[in-house]
Amino acid sequence: MAEFSGKIVSAFYANEAHDMIKVRWDDNGTLNVYHLPVDENNADFQALKEEGWDAEKLLNEMAEELRGQSQAFNTVIQEQAKALAKEMLGMNVLEEEKKRLEEEKAQLDSKVNEKEQVLIGLDKEVKVKTNAVDTAFFQSLWEINENKEELFKFKLWALELDAVKNADKSVKSSIRKANRISQGMAILDELM
Amino acid sequence: MTYQVIASHRTGSSLLNMYCINDNDGFGFHEFFLGSYDMNSSWHKRLFLFCSVEEKLEFLEYYKSKDIHFSWKFFPAQVLIDNPELEYRIIEYFQGYKNLTIVRDPWESFLSLSYQSYTEWKTSHNYNGDVYDIDQYEIDLNKIPHLVKCWKTNKDFLSKIDIHHCFDYEHLTINNLQKYFNTQFNLGWKPMGLDYSSKATNLKEAKELFDYEMYGTRNGNNN
Numbered sequence: 001m002a003e004f005s006g007k008i009v010s011a012f013y014a015n016e017a018h019d020m021i022k023v024r025w026d027d028n029g030t031l032n033v034y035h036l037p038v039d040e041n042n043a044d045f046q047a048l049k050e051e052g053w054d055a056e057k058l059l060n061e062m063a064e065e066l067r068g069q070s071q072a073f074n075t076v077i078q079e080q081a082k083a084l085a086k087e088m089l090g091m092n093v094l095e096e097e098k099k100r101l102e103e104e105k106a107q108l109d110s111k112v113n114e115k116e117q118v119l120i121g122l123d124k125e126v127k128v129k130t131n132a133v134d135t136a137f138f139q140s141l142w143e144i145n146e147n148k149e150e151l152f153k154f155k156l157w158a159l160e161l162d163a164v165k166n167a168d169k170s171v172k173s174s175i176r177k178a179n180r181i182s183q184g185m186a187i188l189d190e191l192m
Numbered sequence: 193m194t195y196q197v198i199a200s201h202r203t204g205s206s207l208l209n210m211y212c213i214n215d216n217d218g219f220g221f222h223e224f225f226l227g228s229y230d231m232n233s234s235w236h237k238r239l240f241l242f243c244s245v246e247e248k249l250e251f252l253e254y255y256k257s258k259d260i261h262f263s264w265k266f267f268p269a270q271v272l273i274d275n276p277e278l279e280y281r282i283i284e285y286f287q288g289y290k291n292l293t294i295v296r297d298p299w300e301s302f303l304s305l306s307y308q309s310y311t312e313w314k315t316s317h318n319y320n321g322d323v324y325d326i327d328q329y330e331i332d333l334n335k336i337p338h339l340v341k342c343w344k345t346n347k348d349f350l351s352k353i354d355i356h357h358c359f360d361y362e363h364l365t366i367n368n369l370q371k372y373f374n375t376q377f378n379l380g381w382k383p384m385g386l387d388y389s390s391k392a393t394n395l396k397e398a399k400e401l402f403d404y405e406m407y408g409t410r411n412g413n414n415n
Contacts, residue, residue, distance in 0.1 A: 149239055155219065160261045176217035 012061035221261030296361035
């Protein structure tokens with residue numbers, strides 16, 4: 001008689017060699033697991049046989065156990081597969097979202113490039129026009145150089161300058177006589 | 193000090209003024225208070241195109257205060273008939289300048305003026321011998337009272353300022369001006385050379401009215 005005698009829940013070959021048996025037995029609500037060799041000289045083996053656990057029964061239990069394990073495994077696999085599928089599904093959504101965002105980004109990048117080109121163009125235009133204005137100022141000055149009206153205004157301005165007021169009478173006379181603004185400016189330049 | 197011309201119309205004032213401006217290094221105006229709204233007019237008229245009489249006077253006063261002086265020609269009646277309140281300021285303005293004027297028989301001046309008015313000032317001066325000459329013209333009698341009033345206003349103003357020199361119209365020649373201003377500047381102008389009396393179709397009538405307005409009598413000259 002073994003410790004598990006009369007309390008066996010299940011027993012089956014624990015390996016494919018069938019030289020080890022796994023016994024599950026109930027000890028007042030606690031499930032115990034015990035391994036014993038397949039050995040005619042083993043007392044526990046004999047006790048197991050005495051309870052009707054012969055080779056056939058052990059094989060059947062083994063098959064049942066394997067089926068159960070397989071089922072459990074399949075369930076796990078299924079669950080894992082489901083989870084994976086879900087994950088993959090989520091990934092797909094993310095992938096799609098990513099793709100959508102990438103397309104959107106590409107469109108925006110294109111627009112940004114477009115705007116950038118416009119800004120560069122405008123910037124060039126401003127620079128050109130700024131340069132033109134600068135040039136236009138001097139061109140304008142050149143064109144009014146002998147304009148009598150502008151020459152008169154220049155003389156009024158020049159004669160009020162402190163440097164001219166404090167200068168010799170001949171300087172004032174020269175400014176009054178000037179025929180061109182540039183001529184007048186040359187006189188002022190002498191006072192600097 | 194700067195020369196200024198204060199005179200009546202058709203007394204040689206433009207000729208004299210040209211020599212004054214030349215003496216001032218070319219710095220000056222002609223008939224400064226003559227209004228113009230013509231953008232095609234000469235530059236100094238365009239410069240003051242929309243200025244009032246007072247604004248023009250302020251301009252002159254301002255620059256005089258800055259010791260910047262212009263030579264220019266002033267016909268007192270042109271300003272004082274419509275702006276008598278400005279007289280004291282203009283008198284003050286001319287203080288310190290060498291004020292020049294010209295004496296000419298007012299009737300002769302009037303004849304010249306009436307001819308110019310009739311011909312719309314086509315050639316106001318003999319710049320190069322090309323003078324607009326017509327055989328006959330009619331003196332506008334309606335203008336006589338106003339023109340006499342102008343002449344009297346001018347004379348009155350001249351009595352209130354210091355006159356540096358008074359030229360006789362008959363002696364206002366380029367040769368004499370060159371001597372006076374000590375210059376070789378030759379403007380090249382010549383007298384008009386027109387006999388207005390022979391051209392006027394209503395000379396007698398005009399003379400009577402002129403004498404009446406000027407002297408209070410229809411047959412004499414009390415000037």
